[in-house]
Amino acid sequence: xxxxIEWERRDGILVATLTGRIDGSNASEFQKTLEAGxxxxxxxxxxxxxxxxxxxSAGLRVxxxxxxxxxxxxxxxxxxxxSDPARGVITMSxxxxxxxxxxxxxxxxxxxxxxxxxxx
Amino acid sequence: MSAKRSLHIEAKCNxxxxxxxxxxxxxxxxxxxxxxxxxxxxxxxxxxxxMNVVSYAHEDGDNHQIDLDLVSDAExxxxxxSDDGQPxxxxxxxxxxxxxxxxxxxxxxxxxxxxxxxxMDEVHYRRERGRNLLTLVKLRDG
Numbered sequence: 001x002x003x004x005i006e007w008e009r010r011d012g013i014l015v016a017t018l019t020g021r022i023d024g025s026n027a028s029e030f031q032k033t034l035e036a037g038x039x040x041x042x043x044x045x046x047x048x049x050x051x052x053x054x055x056x057s058a059g060l061r062v063x064x065x066x067x068x069x070x071x072x073x074x075x076x077x078x079x080x081x082x083s084d085p086a087r088g089v090i091t092m093s094x095x096x097x098x099x100x101x102x103x104x105x106x107x108x109x110x111x112x113x114x115x116x117x118x119x120x
Numbered sequence: 121m122s123a124k125r126s127l128h129i130e131a132k133c134n135x136x137x138x139x140x141x142x143x144x145x146x147x148x149x150x151x152x153x154x155x156x157x158x159x160x161x162x163x164x165x166x167x168x169x170x171m172n173v174v175s176y177a178h179e180d181g182d183n184h185q186i187d188l189d190l191v192s193d194a195e196x197x198x199x200x201x202s203d204d205g206q207p208x209x210x211x212x213x214x215x216x217x218x219x220x221x222x223x224x225x226x227x228x229x230x231x232x233x234x235x236x237x238x239x240m241d242e243v244h245y246r247r248e249r250g251r252n253l254l255t256l257v258k259l260r261d262g
Contacts, residue, residue, distance in 0.1 A: 024171035027134035054160075056167045057231035064228050073221050085160055092238045093231050094219035 001026040007037055013112055014042040015105060019051035022059030031062040043075050044112045048105050050081035055089050067099050076115060081107040125194040131170065133184045138170040145190060152192040158258055161239040162197065168232035177205020180205050183203060186247055199256045208252055209245045
């Protein structure tokens with residue numbers, strides 16, 4: 001469908017590494033695949049955009065839906081390693097003000113674990 | 121690169137055709153020596169405008185088509201997007217996203233037109249002979 005999702009799960013932190021493009025032709029399938037990949041036990045979701053060559057507002061819509069889903073006590077949503085196309089679109093949309101952006105996957109996971117440590 | 125070149129693209133009203141047309145436009149802009157950033161902006165703007173047409177203009181989308189006319193010269197890249205759908209002026213009919221809203225209050229949608237307006241130097245709309253005509257302009261020194 002133009003976008004490949006690779007999953008990695010560790011102690012309730014789910015990292016989805018995205019490769020390809022997300023546009024009007026595959027955004028709804030992208031959304032379904034992502035939502036189906038999330039387990040009830042996953043308290044954190046990190047989307048890695050390093051290999052995203054193109055993302056339109058249809059893709060941003062899915063990102064916002066997921067961010068809202070994880071916007072509750074004890075849950076955490078972050079995005080990381082933005083490719084140039086993804087960075088441009090996310091900045092123009094003001095998403096960098098409402099979603100935490102990290103320079104690397106490691107930094108995103110560290111931030112999630114740090115917050116969990118202060119909660120427990 | 122100062123020579124004036126133009127390209128006409130026709131696309132059926134569906135998402136796969138939108139992608140195909142946007143990619144042809146992308147190749148054209150690249151071939152006319154536009155910076156990579158502009159090439160990306162043009163592709164994205166076309167994707168957004170055409171997806172709006174696909175989503176809102178018709179109830180029987182596949183029987184309609186979208187026409188693109190691109191002109192590139194020393195000063196500008198001008199793209200006219202034309203469709204015979206219901207009247208739709210994205211500049212006034214599309215809701216503006218509230219960029220200051222919190223995650224909780226942020227609405228899903230309205231972003232496409234915002235992206236187009238942000239990326240392009242000029243956006244004009246007119247309704248003519250039963251068609252929507254949207255013109256996007258990107259200036260060389262914009």
